[in-house]
Amino acid sequence: MQDMQVQWQAGRQDALLRELRRYVAGEAADVRQLLNWLHRQIGAHLALVADTGAVEATSDGFPPGLIAGIRAPLGRVSDGRLAALATRAGPKQVHLEALGPHAPRPVLVAVGDTPLSRDAAALASHTGSVIALVRRAREADRTAHSYQQKARQLRFAVFTALMAGDPALARRMTTGAVPQVLDARQVRIYLLHCAPGDRDRLAQTYQDPAGYHGAGLMVPCPVHPAHLICTIAEDDGTAAADERGAVLRQLVRDQPHYALGISGPHPLGATAAAYAEAGHALAVARNLPGRVADYRGRLPLARLLPRPEATAWAAAFVHPLAFAPKLTSDIVRLAVSVSRSGVARLLGISRNTVGTHIHRAETLLGLDLADVHARAALDLALTVNGPGPVPAAGGAGAVSAPGLDELLNAPPVVAWAADLLRPLGDRRGSDLLATLRAWIAAGTDARATGRALGISRNTVRARLRAAEALLNRDLLTLASGVHDVVHALRITAGPAPRG
Secondary structure: OHHHHHHHHHHHHHHHHHHHHHHHOOOOOOHHHHHHHHHHHHOOEEEEEOOOOOEEEEOOOOOOOOHHHHHHHHHHHHOOOOOEEEEEEOOEEEEEEEOOOOOOOOEEEEEEOOOOOHHHHHHHHHHHHHHHHHHHHHHHHHHHHHHHHHHHHHHHHHHHHHHOOOHHHHHHHOOOOOOHHHHOOEEEEEEEEOOHHHHHHHHHHOOOOOOOEOOEEEEEOOOOOOEEEEEEEOHHHOHHHHHHHHHHHHHHHHOOOOEEEEOOOEEHHHHHHHHHHHHHHHHHHOOOOOOEEEOOOOOOHHHHOOOOHHHHHHHHHHHHHHHOOHHHHHHHHHHOOOOHHHHHHHHOOOHHHHHHHHHHHHHHHOOOOOOHHHHHHHHHHHHHHOOOOOOOOOOOOOOOOOOHHHHHOOHHHHHHHHHHHHHHOOHHHHHHHHHHHHHHHOOOOHHHHHHHHOOOHHHHHHHHHHHHHHHOOOOOOOHHHHHHHHHHHHHHHOOOOOO
16 A cells, blocks of 8 residues: 555656646646646645736636635735645635745645645645746746846947947946956957857857956847957957957858958957958958958058048038938938948837938938949048047138049049059959949949849849959948949049939
């Protein structure tokens, strides 16, 4: 008889473990299925009352209205005065058991015609204890997930401030826990091309206890779903920077679909320039056997334009934006190089709002920003002007503003254009150059370019990919590479038509 009792108890424990595995694994729809199983084992009806006093779940057939009649004893168990309590509710026998150590606590309620036997009470207690553990584990998971989301959002806000050229704002966002990267004099950006689903996993894998990445900052790009942006402090060739760079290079070696573009070192306030370089390097890296490329570009066009004439031209060009809200200027700065949907995701606003601000800017500037030549000119003017507020045009002692054609005729600029396009000088390159010219003339529309040249859209894109590797410029992802080509073609072949 004793052996049969032991076997019976062991069988019920095995059945409980099976049910709990289903509950923990999420195979059971909710705790109600577990309460129904427990009801079949002990005969009593069950209810789970949350720490707020609300009934969270009941087994099928639980007496309606019963909980309202036992609020007083239920409160004594929930608030920590008692761990368990047996009481009555009319003709029913009620067993109350607290779940968890901290008040207020959830309570498991068992209701039957007779008091629970010792074995039934033990099984109910075991079941309730595991429910409490699973609830705490799930709450911990929710808390951890919420923390990861907040850390991700803060990292993105910090990176956005750096892209806007405002390290001081980035530091104010992180008061009390300033990441190492914000104390760096120089940073280098590693732009990792990877599977979109890998980005958050990688960022979390290398996250430190403060929610950052040691001497770096890893941010999934909100515009390009396959890009993970890694900003790493570069001061004095720190070991941390070398280590993190080595980790990223190893990821590329281990994953055949990954690629890595690496910028040169830049001041913290010039993170946007480093990002553009990393993007151009990534375009080259995709075509290399090792899929890793350091930026090997030339001086940017904005730094070669003659001063102070270029400053006067840029101030006059963008001055009308001084009469627009700051948000309009911020949106336009992004919109010259990022799609409207991308700008909306970057700033957390609707695409319609972006469109409204762009239309206002177009009206003030007298430009059609759907035209690639207009975008290229505005991008150049904003770059020359820098990340600060829109300047006032003119003023005492100011240099008269020349036209853009005059600026682009300066000898260093002409040499820059010739040097940029030189890799397209051979026979194969001439086909690529003709495709580039047609593509720019078609407003960077690959389908229209194909029709103009009598080739397929896929052939157009393949030629553009080949041109990217030769020019060391990203043409299909980052608009800054396209703008360089627009200016180079304008310089070498005269002003492009302005639609």
